[in-house]
Amino acid sequence: MLEVRDLRVSVGGAEIIKGLTLAVPSGETHAIMGPNGSGKSTFAYALAGRDGYDASGEARLNGEDILDLTPEARAAKGLFLSFQYPVEIPGLSAIAFLKAALNAQRKARGEAPMPAPALLKLLREKAATLNISDEMLKRPLNVGFSGGEKKRFEALQMAVLAPRFAILDETDSGLDIDALKVVAASVNAMRDSEHGLLVITHYQRLLDYIKPDKIHVLVKGRIVKSGGPELALELEREGYDKYLKAAA
Amino acid sequence: MTSALPSRRDEDWKHSDLRAALDGVAAPLSGEGNIIERLARAAGAFSARELADGDRDIVVDEIETTSFAPQAECVSVGAGGVYHRIVLQRGEGVALSSCRVRLGAGAVFRQFVIAEGARLARLETHVAVEGEDAEVELGGVYLCGADRHADLTSVVSHGAARGRTRQLVKGAARKGGRGVFQGKIIVEHAAQRTDARQHHKGMLLEDGAEIFAKPELMIFADDVACAHGNAAGGVDRNALFYLRSRGVAEGEARALLTEAFLLDALPAWAPPDVRAEIEARISVWLRGAP
Numbered sequence: 001m002l003e004v005r006d007l008r009v010s011v012g013g014a015e016i017i018k019g020l021t022l023a024v025p026s027g028e029t030h031a032i033m034g035p036n037g038s039g040k041s042t043f044a045y046a047l048a049g050r051d052g053y054d055a056s057g058e059a060r061l062n063g064e065d066i067l068d069l070t071p072e073a074r075a076a077k078g079l080f081l082s083f084q085y086p087v088e089i090p091g092l093s094a095i096a097f098l099k100a101a102l103n104a105q106r107k108a109r110g111e112a113p114m115p116a117p118a119l120l121k122l123l124r125e126k127a128a129t130l131n132i133s134d135e136m137l138k139r140p141l142n143v144g145f146s147g148g149e150k151k152r153f154e155a156l157q158m159a160v161l162a163p164r165f166a167i168l169d170e171t172d173s174g175l176d177i178d179a180l181k182v183v184a185a186s187v188n189a190m191r192d193s194e195h196g197l198l199v200i201t202h203y204q205r206l207l208d209y210i211k212p213d214k215i216h217v218l219v220k221g222r223i224v225k226s227g228g229p230e231l232a233l234e235l236e237r238e239g240y241d242k243y244l245k246a247a248a
Numbered sequence: 249m250t251s252a253l254p255s256r257r258d259e260d261w262k263h264s265d266l267r268a269a270l271d272g273v274a275a276p277l278s279g280e281g282n283i284i285e286r287l288a289r290a291a292g293a294f295s296a297r298e299l300a301d302g303d304r305d306i307v308v309d310e311i312e313t314t315s316f317a318p319q320a321e322c323v324s325v326g327a328g329g330v331y332h333r334i335v336l337q338r339g340e341g342v343a344l345s346s347c348r349v350r351l352g353a354g355a356v357f358r359q360f361v362i363a364e365g366a367r368l369a370r371l372e373t374h375v376a377v378e379g380e381d382a383e384v385e386l387g388g389v390y391l392c393g394a395d396r397h398a399d400l401t402s403v404v405s406h407g408a409a410r411g412r413t414r415q416l417v418k419g420a421a422r423k424g425g426r427g428v429f430q431g432k433i434i435v436e437h438a439a440q441r442t443d444a445r446q447h448h449k450g451m452l453l454e455d456g457a458e459i460f461a462k463p464e465l466m467i468f469a470d471d472v473a474c475a476h477g478n479a480a481g482g483v484d485r486n487a488l489f490y491l492r493s494r495g496v497a498e499g500e501a502r503a504l505l506t507e508a509f510l511l512d513a514l515p516a517w518a519p520p521d522v523r524a525e526i527e528a529r530i531s532v533w534l535r536g537a538p
Contacts, residue, residue, distance in 0.1 A: 048489075048493045049492075049493070050489050050493075051485065051489065070492065070497075070498065071489060071492035071493045072492045072493075072495050072496060072497050072498065072501075074493075075492070075493060075494055075495035076495050080493075081493050083490065083493075086490070087484075087486045087487050087489075087490040089487050089490070089491075089505065089508060090508065090509075090512065091507075091508030091509060091511055091512045092504060092505070092508040096504075097491075097494075097504075100491075100496050100500065100504060101491070101494035101495050101496055102495075104494075104495045104496045104497060104500065105494075105495035108495065108497075140508075157494065161494065161495070
């Protein structure tokens with residue numbers, strides 16, 4: 001599903017990701033863990049196609065190299081990035097935003113726009129599972145939302161857009177334990193043999209609720225170790241020190 | 249006789265070259281009022297009227313010039329009166345408009361202007377707050393495409409106590425377009441406890457777009473609350489990436505963000521059909537006709 005081979009990413013001339021290789025097969029959930037500054041968010045942004053992230057190497061989604069595609073084309077092919085810091089957009093309601101996003105993706109895939117009543121029904125249904133009120137859907141996107149509300153709203157976008165492959169960048173930051181359970185349940189509802197998931201996190205806590213098949217440790221732009229879920233427990237116990245020393 | 253027209257050396261016309269735009273037009277040398285009022289009077293397009301105490305009126309003024317059409321009005325709003333004015337401007341050539349409003353005690357003047365510009369469009373508003381506790385709201389949006397020039401100039405003069413002014417003007421310009429905002433608020437010594445706020449924000453959508461702003465607060469009273477703000481910039485890159493990462497194509501993402509920015513300046517008091525017309529004009533300007 002997602003295959004990354006010898007990916008190098010530079011931002012402002014500085015190489016942050018230094019030859020990263022990773023494969024997440026369809027139906028699996030992988031986690032990337034790493035200390036601050038290891039390149040976790042840079043990796044996520046580069047996969048989503050952010051301007052100014054100069055990427056070389058290969059990143060294939062369902063066999064197709066996506067590195068030369070625009071961010072919107074990647075989204076239409078089923079890639080989704082849940083932002084660590086969702087952006088506030090004054091004047092654009094959450095409903096209008098989701099309508100624009102969903103119909104833009106449908107258009108890019110050659111599908112007809114979803115009729116407004118069906119769209120509203122879908123939104124309300126998914127919003128209810130995330131404890132998001134109608135009133136919140138009408139508010140300007142992310143403006144004045146708490147950290148937890150922003151993350152719940154990212155989960156709502158994911159549920160509505162139904163991507164084939166999602167990257168969750170530090171989804172647990174800003175979430176209290178109840179909200180974390182709600183978001184995790186929403187994410188877990190989308191996991192099946194057709195979908196893939198990459199969870200980027202600092203802490204083991206999130207992985208108690210979104211259980212990964214595999215864990216990769218990212219240090220200084222490279223994956224230095226991969227293993228099963230038990231690796232998260234080891235990192236929680238021993239920290240990243242030994243990997244940082246080895247990489248130095 | 250064109251020498252009666254202001255040149256760009258005239259501070260008030262620094263960014264709008266009326267003399268060049270009206271080359272060959274005979275302008276009246278003298279007479280009452282500003283140059284637009286004199287031109288309008290000469291063209292027979294000057295009106296003056298009064299709103300009696302407590303009366304309400306709403307005017308929707310569509311200005312669509314083809315070559316040159318100056319117009320001017322003077323409205324005196326009596327105590328407790330409410331005057332709402334909406335101006336929808338677009339067209340070719342040179343569009344000039346002046347609206348002069350005098351407010352009695354407790355009177356209200358609310359205005360919203362949407363200007364798509366012309367070769368030169370200058371829409372002036374002059375408000376004299378003569379009675380106490382009067383309220384002024386001036387909203388505006390300018391949209392300047394290639395070879396379009398829109399100038400929103402206003403002077404609000406507070407001459408009586410406890411007046412209140414709220415001004416919010418937003419605009420967007422593309423390559424070859426020029427937006428001008430000149431807003432002056434004067435608070436005379438007699439106008440104690442005036443509360444005045446003025447904000448202008450312009451968005452430069454492309455290289456080669458121009459926005460000129462001259463916000464001015466002149467305060468001669470000591471017990472007042474006044475604030476102003478002025479900014480110009482481009483589309484927020486973080487917001488643009490956020491929308492694109494959700495599948496919205498770049499052009500539409502820019503349109504959505506610019507639209508959200510502009511709609512913020514629309515007044516709550518506009519009748520729904522007029523508001524819909526304003527929204528439609530903004531959308532067509534951003535995206536082309538549907």
